[in-house]
Amino acid sequence: MSYRGWQSWARRFRQEWSTAEEGGSDAAPERTGGVSRRLFWMALFMGLLLAGSVGWGLLLLNREAVRLSHPATGNLVGVGVQSLRQAWVVPSNAEHFPEGATGRKLTLPDEWAINHPRHEGGIWYRFQLDEVAPRGATDESLRAIYIERACSNVEVHLNGEVLYRGGRMTDPYARHCYRSHVVTLPSALLKARGNVLDLKVVGYPLEQVAARQRAGGLASVRVGALADIRELAEDQEFWTSTLAGVLGGILAVMGLFALGLAWIRRLDYLMYFGLLTTGWSLATARFWLTELPAPNAAVEVLIAMMFAPLVGCAVQFVLCYAGARLQPIISEVWMWRVRAWLWVQCALVPLTLVWLGFDRIFLGVSLWYPIFAIEICAGISYFLLAAGKRRRPEFWLMSVIMGVVVAVLGIELSYQFGWIKLWGVHVTHFVMPVLYAAVAIRLMQVYAKALQAAQGAKAKLEQRVKEVTAEMERNFNQIAELRAEQVAEKERKRIASDLHDDLGAKLLTIVHTSNNDRISTLAREALEEMRLSVRGLTGRPMVLSDALADWRAEVVSRLRQAGIECEWRNPNDIIEEPLSSRTYVQTTRILREAVSNVIKHSGASHVIVSAEVNLDLHDFVLVIQDNGKGIELALDDRTDRGHGMTSMKHRAKQLSGQCLVESGPGFGTIIRLTLPLEVATMQQPPSIATPRMVDHVRSQ
Known part of the structure; x- marks a missing residue:
């Protein structure tokens, strides 16, 4: 392929890689499979090319080192x-x-x-x-x-x-x-x-x-x-010796650290990596142990037995770290068989050596060397397939590692079979620890990112738990308050029923049977007051227009009976705004108190009552104005000391409104009552327990 062909192919490959990364797991299966296969063959080609380059370079160094170490003298x-x-x-x-x-x-x-x-x-x-x-x-x-x-x-x-x-x-x-x-x-x-x-x-x-x-x-x-x-x-x-020993010590520390993290976090791939690095560091201990009292056959068999678990841990680490199942390339059953074989061969290696005899240890180990190399290359290939499928960043790192591993394994096998000769520096002793260190650095980087993400998720979870807990507490308080109000409402209805059935019946009997007009009048007034109280206890709302009609009928009737002319000014439009029973009852009592003051103390002959509704501010205003003698200056600063004025202002304050009194000698008296409407409250469905409903229930 020409240079331009390679350049075009690389550009197309980068575009497909970027498209696959942007698409993620939602990409089409056939496209993802194609990109994954192309990635795999690309990585395989790069690994083999790197392996050939590294191997050829090491062989050249080997030849030059042998030539320099044996001059013709x-x-x-x-x-x-x-x-x-x-x-x-x-x-x-x-x-x-x-x-x-x-x-x-x-x-x-x-x-x-x-x-x-x-x-x-x-x-x-x-x-x-x-x-x-x-x-x-x-x-x-x-x-x-x-x-x-x-x-x-x-x-x-x-x-x-x-x-x-x-x-x-x-x-x-x-x-x-x-x-x-x-x-x-x-x-x-x-x-x-x-x-x-x-x-x-x-x-x-x-x-x-x-x-x-x-x-x-x-x-x-x-x-x-x-x-x-x-x-x-x-x-x-x-x-x-020294470099291999130092690297072995570093690997031992890294392995113990990985085993500790694996035990804490329950991560299998960290456990296998820790076992691999710790086992390699133990294998390098032979550089320092020169005087071994054990027979040569026992020592060599023990060294040979270490190869199988090291290879098993390496392959298990790659399989666990790959993560994804490549169905239908490798099924779960085959994955289980592979892992079972990795541990079975740990027992087969010493059995093979014993079966062949201690005089043919090298022959027995030479039979296992190619198997170990194939297992390692197959594990890395599986990781490349999984990493290419999931677009993992370790894909290219593992491609480089695969190339170096293939080169080192090729040199090691060639040396063991006598095809090449090596000088005093053995490449496996320091190349493999460097690869382990590179993988460990990547694992620590991944773990640090995962830990940072976990801490962020934990903080978000704690914040969410706090919010949910606060919401639950609010809901619980609202439900508790609503339950208390329901119980109170039930009790109010019971009291209202008792008043209506018992006291109301008796007052009505007095009204119809008494021969004394004063007693009948008092009984009738008490009966009306009781009915008003019962209405407040039952909590049934009413429309503002109906309430204004009731107030007008009562006020006009009382003032006419007292010989006072009354002019009632209602809004022109029919007001369909709801009015709670509590507001109706308290407003009725304020109006009665105001009318009673006009009749008893003002000496007025004419009274004007006007009602205004402000829908923008959601309130209504009642103004009672008379042409009486007004309040004397000596009593002006003591208007609040009487029970009538005080009760009127207190009732208005309970309704979140206000009652203002304007008066002067010879100018009459003006009482301005401003109360808020309850539009939003009454529009909520009664079956939904909301904070505004709780306020409404509480207002009953």
Whole structure:
């Protein structure tokens, strides 16, 4: 494909990705499936391309490192650091180099699996050193040898004297396969010419170990100034052991933290990630544990057994973190079978090794290495499918990780099967922890966002709970008040019924049977007052026009009986506004008190009563004006001291209105009563319990 073709394809892919993200889960199924498949193949292609690039780069570095570590120099030691490449090799377990034994000359590095198949025990390597350092030399002129790798342990002799022993030289041997050795050459033991350097290396054959890194062998041996050798050894130690140990410690802390979060939050993927990182850190502990009292077979089987649970945790983590079920690609039954197989293989690995025998451990593990690699790649592929389907941001991160993992697994398998040779720095020891760290950072980022979202949701939930609680309390109070009013209403109706049936009947009997006019009049007035009270107790509302008609009939009748002319001015329109019974009763009593004051105290001959209704302000006004003598100045400041005026103003205040009195000697008296209408109250349906209904019920 040409450059423009690639550019066009990438542009179309970005457009489809953006469209799918905007559509989300509501996108059409066929379109979503197409984009997901395209994403998957895109990620697979990128992963394989990245894997090839990383693998090829590592192989080039490997070849260059091998070339630089074995320069074409002889056995003489000159200025700087030089390699001892040629050695006389004699397989023997003797305590000293076996003089006269059959041997052969080999070029280092010496890999036992190739040059000494199935050899177990010790092998002697003899080097000739012809140059010596002067006696009494300083630290700057001291010479030392550097052994890059002697698996699994080494013993150094100079001119027949033992200079260095790395650890236990008897079975089980000390394990220094991941460490280098620095041995100082004392000037007192060096000769002018003909120095002999003997190395005894002990180890196990490839068939008895679980990985090629722990098979017997000797890498390069270098000679140089002590300072240069120490610098070289420190660099090598850092990349081969120290860095792996530090990363293992970091992974252990991360794993324990992930396990703690998984236990608190009940998150399976965090549990598996914590187990994976903790298990990897335990696996790197072999860099520090060199003196193990256990037999070699037990140690190698234990190391091999760790591969299965690590792979199982890795695949389980990817499956749990993917989340989505890819029906019908992977059904629930198949998912259960996959997880069951991951744990069954933890038992099959040691059974396979026991069945093959401890002399064929590497063969048994080599059968499982490709299976483990396929399982890891399949788990990552499943995650890519799920992430592409759900448009998760981890899609591209996992694509990169897949490429690196494929490259590392390819190099590891190629090395284990002997297809390539690696130098002292093993890529798996620090590449995999870096990948774990990248995944851990992403998990912490996701967890932080989820925690922030949970805190926001919690705050919203608490606010909502407060609002709902306040609403429930208000509703409860309203219901309680309404219930109390209903009980009070029921009691008022009972009292009104008793008054009407008992007291009303007796007063009516007095009115019709009494021969005394005054008693009959008083009984009739008491009967009217009782009927008014009963109307207030029953709580039945009425229309304002009807109330004005009743008030007009009563006021005009009373004033005519007293010989006072009355002029009643009503609004022209028929007012259909509702009026509560309480307002009707209290207004009636205010009007009666005002009329009584006119009759008893004013001496007026003419009274004007006008009624006005203001629909905009929702109130009505009653004005009673007479032409009497008015209130004297001496009594003007004491108008409120009488019970009549006080009761009128008090009743008006109870109705949220006001009663104003304007009077002066010789100018008559004006009483202005302003009361609010109850339009909104009476328009609510009586079956719905609202705050305004509660106010209305309370007003009864």
